[in-house]
Amino acid sequence: MVFLHPAFTFLFIFLFFGSVLELFQYKKKTPVFTIIAGVSLIVLGGFRYYVGADYPAYKNLFVGFSIYTDYSDVFKKALFSKSKEDIEWIFVLINKVIFDLGMPFYMVTFVMALITVSLKLSTVYKFSPLPTLSTLFYFMPVFFFEDSGQMRQGIGIAICVFSFRYIVERNLMMFLLCIYLALGFHKTSIVFLPAYWLVKIPMNSKKILWALIISLLLSPLEPYKLFGEMFSSLLPQVISGGYDAYVNDSQFGGDLEYGLTDIVKIFFIITLLIYEKKGSEKIAYFEYMRNLAVFGLCMFYLFRGTRIFAIRLPGVYMFFLTMFVIPSLIYAVEEKAKKALISGYMLYLTLMYFNFAKSNGNAGRFTPSKYQNVLWK
Known part of the structure; x- marks a missing residue:
């Protein structure tokens, strides 16, 4: 039996029992659990050393940005002007500033972890009735894949999640500012742009079921290919070009195979369909969170024909399903x-812990023998 590093294991146990206590004993939000978890995740993710699938690539980019990139290239990218820089501008700017100040690469991972964990967990605490359980869902395993792996998309998702407060307030300008900032970290953040209007669509269990069935039936028609021309005509080249790269990706462009992910989503869907009305009656803005979650599920099934779309594009919407909708229904x-x-x-979640430890623990260097942290290595 494979276990994660004791720091991750103890945090899992802490959040596990904290979730039960918050639900049955305290029966209200208890900030201490979320705060302790947030600080722990920032330390474990921010100061990790050669941990996470993309760590070596990000470290190589850290030096490359700083040697071969000028600040003028960064700001051209920020204005969607032609630039020799291919990576999103805010991420490049953070790397270059930290390098030029003579600080080590782990300051990049620390800044990224500080921003993404703070934005995600502050929003979780504000809008989830069970923030400790929501944090546990986030920790296992989203934190490992997004914020200790695909950092750029992780922080893009974090800014989009944070923008939910402006959707609630119907503050379009602040919402659009958040989308712009999220795009500065990852192009896929553009998929959250419709969220401002999606939340207002009237839905119920019957409509949700039909939306999912239609999405599943349309999947073999590869509807994602229809978006290429639209993106090319409406969006800057840096975004539409990213879309084309995903469609033609040789490694991740194939079909997404059926497996454990589909079984889990079926349980999520069943819970939503049965108890959706209860959530709407008792939880503030549940209808908004529900609509975003349903849209994410529809995207997942519509884009099954290309693996990278099915995994990456619905990510921010699926965050609302697991971190907000399911805890709200419970x-x-x-x-x-x-x-x-x-x-x-x-x-x-317990099975997910052991499954993740076995399938990704060693490869991602999250196990006791491989995990390293600059604070104590």
Whole structure:
């Protein structure tokens, strides 16, 4: 049996029991769990040393940006002007400033972790009725793939998630500013642009089911190919070009195989369909979160024909499904259903821990023998 490094294991146990206490004993938001978890995740992710699948590539880029990139190239990129720089401008700017100040690469990972964890968990605490459980869903395994791996997309998602408060407030200018900043870290952030209007679509269980069925039936027609021309005509080349690169990607362009992910999503969908009305009655802005989650599920099924789209594009919307919708439904249902749901999802998260440790722990260097941190290595 494979375990993650003790720091990750203890944090999992802490959040596991904290979630149960928050739900059944305290019966209200308890900030201490989220704060301790947030600080721990910033330290574990921010000061990691050669940990995470993309770490070597990011470290090589750190030197490359600083030697071969001028600040003028960065700011041209910020204005969507032609630039020799291919990577998103805010990420390049952070790397270059830190390098020019003579600081080591782990300051890049620290700044990225500080921003992304703070934005995600502050939003989780504000809008989830069970922030400790939401944090546990985030930790296992989103934190490892996004914020200790694909850092640029992770922080893009974090800014989009943070922008949810401006969707609630109907503050379009601040929402658009967030989208612009998110694009400064990862092109896929553009997919969250419709969120401002999606939240207002009237939905119920029947409509949700039909939306998912239609998405699944349309999947073999490869509808994602229709977006290429639209993106080329409406969006700057740096974004539409990124779309074309994804479609033609030789490694991730193939079909997404059916597997564990689909089984888990079926349980999520069943929970949503059965208890959606309860959530709408008891949780503030649940309808907004529900609509975003449903759109993410529809995207997942529509884009199954290309693996990288099915995995990457719905990411920010799926964040609302697992970190907001499911915990909200667990909170909203009656006591008997609450116990059944929390038992089932805690079992799922425990199995996810062991599955992740076995399948990705060693490869990502998250195990006791491989994980290193600059604070104590």
